[in-house]
Amino acid sequence: MLGTAACGGGAGSGGTTAFKVALGWITDVEFAGFFLAADRGYYRDEGLAVTFKGGGTNTPLPHVQLASGAVDLTVDPNMRQVLEVIGQGNDLVMLGAQFQTDPNGLLSLAKRPVRTAADLKGLRILSQQGTQPLLNGLYKANGLPPDFEFIPTGFDPGALVQGQGDAYNCFVTNQPIILEEQFGLKRGSGYEVVTYSELGCPAYANVICCKRSLVQEKRDQVVRFMRASARGWQDNAADPDAAAKLVIQKYGVDLGLNEKQQARQNQLQVPLTESTLTKANGILRMDPGVVESTMYTWLRLAGASSLPDPRHVIDTSILADVFKNGARL
Known part of the structure; x- marks a missing residue:
């Protein structure tokens, strides 16, 4: 266009x-x-x-x-x-x-919030194909083995709400709004979001x-x-x-x-x-x-x-x- x-x-x-x-x-x-x-x-x-x-x-x-x-x-x-x-x-x-x-980040629900690098261990991460290297780097930069389970998904975080994963690789300016508008969740009580930068990867x-x-x-x-x-x-x-x-x-x-x-x-x-x-x-x-x-x-x-x-x-x-x-x- x-x-x-x-x-x-x-x-x-x-x-x-x-x-x-x-x-x-x-x-x-x-x-x-x-x-x-x-x-x-x-x-x-x-x-x-x-x-x-x-x-x-x-x-x-x-x-x-x-x-x-x-x-x-x-x-x-x-x-x-x-x-x-x-x-x-x-x-x-x-x-x-x-x-x-960078607006890349991880979106999670209150029942298993991801706020710091310590929360990364053993996550089931919903993400788009091709982002695996970034996730590997995120773990390695924090001195962690990349022990996450990668679950391919699209650009809608609905799969996170459905329990198909523990975290969703998101744009912090976009997918959180879907949780707010479609599912009525609020940051701090219904969902959490953290940028890669806040996880030590700016x-x-x-x-x-x-x-x-x-x-x-x-x-x-x-x-x-x-x-x-x-x-x-x-x-x-x-x-x-x-x-x-x-x-x-x-x-x-x-x-x-x-x-x-x-x-x-x-x-x-x-x-x-x-x-x-x-x-x-x-x-x-x-x-x-x-x-x-x-x-x-x-x-x-x-x-x-x-x-x-x-x-x-x-x-x-x-x-x-x-x-x-x-x-x-």
């Missing part, structure tokens, strides 16, 4: 630069800050015409589209995959990260990437894109409900989304976009030192290989320019 997010005349008209951006999922509230930046004219004000291309299960992965030249930038959910693609010789750079805390997510050549050839325009995007994410943190309405009425109008669910999802994701680093230096920031010293440690345990030097593949200079006058725009 292609959604024209901002226009400043036609592509290339009047000095306008056109950027195509591939998203890692459908055009729902997950990408709230980008849509607010578009709707409020922040990209237009920067001389940009930005088109967002929604993703989904049958859409090529963002970094695949980027490598092929189909898009100019991506918002890629999986930092590990991006790093491995770079390590295999693709000259991509990461400019920032929407999620300071990562960034929804990383903003482009080819290194784009930065070399159009650095000023890339700075403008990141500045406008940062303004949108600042707005989203201040008023999460605004983006939910915008998605329902415009960007996700054909997706059959529920406004109440979208508002709740946005409320849950806002804290994940913030960190000590972003509060001090501006939103969307990434710290190459933390990636190397903390994130790489467990990603290797999860089977990641060919991980490149993060100081070479994370360009911190773009956001340094964006926030040269302080952490708020």
Whole structure:
């Protein structure tokens, strides 16, 4: 699905630069800050015409589209995959990260809550095929044998409620809402949720990437894109409900989304976009030192290989320019 997010005349008209951006999922509230930046004219004000291309299960992965030249930038959910693609010789750079805390986590019920690493022992984990390496890494990073039982499942946590497993590998911004709305459960009394980061396995997510050549050839325009995007994410943190309405009425109008669910999802994701680093230096920031010293440690345990030097593949200079006058725009 292609959604024209901002226009400043036609592509290339009047000095306008056109950027195509591939998203890692459908055009729902997950990408709230980008849509607010578009709707409020922040990209237009920067001389940009930005088109967002929604993703989904049958859409090529963002970094695949980027490598092929189909898009100019991506918002890629999986930092590990991006790093491995770079390590295999693709000259991509990461400019920032929407999620300071990866929304991957474990969902459990009150009768057998999973809150800490000590609760991982011997779990029956409901998860999607292909996530086994991440779960293995989660256990190994906590000094535990990977003695979990893997139970393949889909994207609905109903199987957890039915007792088919002890925990469900989830997005903490999504599946908990299903337990709240469909089963009437509440966190702390009916269910528990914990992020991988809280279990000692941190990562960034929804990383903003482009080819290194784009930065070399159009650095000023890339700075403008990141500045406008940062303004949108600042707005989203201040008023999460605004983006939910915008998605329902415009960007996700054909997706059959529920406004109440979208508002709740946005409320849950806002804290994940913030960190000590972003509060001090501006939103969307990434710290190459933390990636190397903390994130790489467990990603290797999860089977990641060919991980490149993060100081070479994370360009911190773009956001340094964006926030040269302080952490708020």
